[in-house]
Amino acid sequence: MQDGRGEGAGLRYPVLDALRGLAALGVVFHHIPANAGLSAAGFDANFGRMVDLFFVLSGFVIAASYGAKLSSGFSISRFLWLRWGRVWPLHATMLVVLAVAMLALGLARPDLRTHGLMAGANDPADLPLAVLLLQGIVPSRGPTWNHPSWSISVEMLLYVLAALGWRLLGDRAWGAWLGAALALLAFAGFGPGFDGLASNIARGVAGFGLGVLVHRALGQSRPRLNLHAATALELAALATLAWVLSASGNLAAFDLAAAALVALAAVQRGLVSRALMFAPFQWLGTISYALYMVHIFVIGRSFDILALVQDRLGLTIAQATIGGEDVLIGPGWQADIAKLAIMALCLVIAIPFAKLIEQPARAWSRRTFGQQLPNAGN
Template identity: 30%
Template sequence: MSAQGRFHSLDSFRGLFALSVVGYHLRVSGSFTELAFFRHAEVFVAFFFVLSGFVLAHAYGNSAQFNFRRFFISRTFRLLPLHLFMLAVFIVLEGGRYIAFQQGMEFNNAPFTERYAPAEILPNALLLQSWTHWTNPLSFNYPSWSISIEYYTYMIFALLLSIAAGLRQWVWAALVVAALGLMHVGNGLFTIEALRGLAYFFTGCLIYTLYLKLAHFERPGFWLMSLLEVIAVAAALLFVVSDFEAKALVASPLFGSIILIYAFDGGAVARVLTGRWFALFGKLSYSIYLTHAAILFCVVSAFMLIKKLIGIDIAPMIDGTRYLDTGSALANNLVALLVVAMVVLVSMFTYRYVEMTGQNLGRALANRPANKSPVLES
């Protein structure tokens, strides 16, 4: 960790795992996207939740003068601008699909139906789609299901900061145990998405309290930290590619342990992760995560159009999933790499012009005195 309080290797992990989620959603026959690692990469969303809890506990958990107004504005303008931008993009794309449908193009479902139904727009705009049993968490920009959970979990976290520090950690622990327990036994009140988010996020908060305690002790040497980092990566890889019933429960403590190890930025792997490209992916991680579904939509639609024009099935349906397939393993891998590169390039644009614009506006609003009123000139 630097003097400025940034956890550089953890930022890089966020970027790498966001790219892994892109690989999970991208299906290109015979390419690297079909490796077991990418076929199970959806589990990295749990890492995002745990890391968010850790980072917010670092930023606000020990603040003597917590300002809820500033927190609300800061978090809202951190998440909402890009989310609303991508929701608008998906509505436009669905409009394009409607026009193509009217021209005889065939799709898996009719435009503006099912998860693209107009009734899903308002819950998405309010980030409520993952909190109720009456809305589809995967509607429109489907990766935003986790942003829905994360946003309101931020607010729960902020409310809990009013509790005395000694009791606060016990409340966090109780929330983790209750959420994990309800995930295991099942319930009809809370959505599984909400339970996952709460359990993982507050695990991150608890991991940060442990990090603070360990920071008072003498730090292990470079080589021991390097060994721990390698073991952590190996454990993560084994966990990701494995299938077992309690995987969702194990994700919480496993990712928490990995975050704890890398938070010290003390070993060889952590040093590698501070490299320029890894840092770039970390910076772009939110844009990568929220933009990739729209880009995949456009790429798949382009392949379907080409299929219609040339009469060769380069966008086959396999077990209910749309694949891309040029007929060549080399070409398919190139297609997959180009799509990932396209996601990164688009994310550079959205980061600069949407994310940063929103964050700058949020800072301006947050720093404005709450009781400031306009002066009337006579």
């Protein structure tokens, strides 16, 4: 989840920050299970597709920040350490939080143990893969630790491919990204498609490649749009995204609409872009990575608390068992309110993780790797 701040060149795209925040919020909404209200109507059935917007955003921002620098000899190891230092500390923190929580649950409820003293479906044997950020691209024994982190694993692979591509092909690397993106989208749309880890990687390459293309296109010729034209195009891109999400969630259609929206957001000429510059949207962008990384844990513990307290309070808000399958139940208004409350809790919990871990880690990364690494080679 690359932010809209170009570390490599001092660039800043605040509207992209807001888009990233809104996409993260959509993913959170999607991951709170409910069988009533908006979810029962299928409103958020395809909101998981918003992860693909992250990939498009990353392709654009990495191209803007590092494309020219990597082409002209910027250290590949320095670049990769900067990216690793940006995403890994919070990821590692969440692994510790999850492992401790599952161990504590296993000690408190021996009947829930699945692996030694540990409860839950995650296999401790998969922890080394998760620690190394390989869980999204290498087969594991059980479910991914902190499920959303699969996309962070794919992001790290994309950074490696990007660095090698710009070093080997220079400015021509955008053509390779475009070819790969279009081929993968065509195969996903007209061929047998992808499953499992292949799907993870294909989604990442396709979105990232389109993001690189958007940066290349804007660098060649930035459109001269007036306020009305830019606003109309922004609304059209948003409407297309909404239509894709409400229909099939088709990867190619979503990625192409997302690329158009990112291009318009980078130009920052329309009323939608202006609205996304407002403080609440910018704040959401600043905590988006923390929100994305903590939300699965917060959702799970929210249902655990409901399992403990709702009967004592004479309420039936969810079908919930500690450490088990959970779902919010009707009536519809109740499920929607509960879902919004859990989303609000995710936002609140994300704040200390952003301020105490993510942001200091970003500052540490820049201090440590902002200068040339000793014996950096490339």
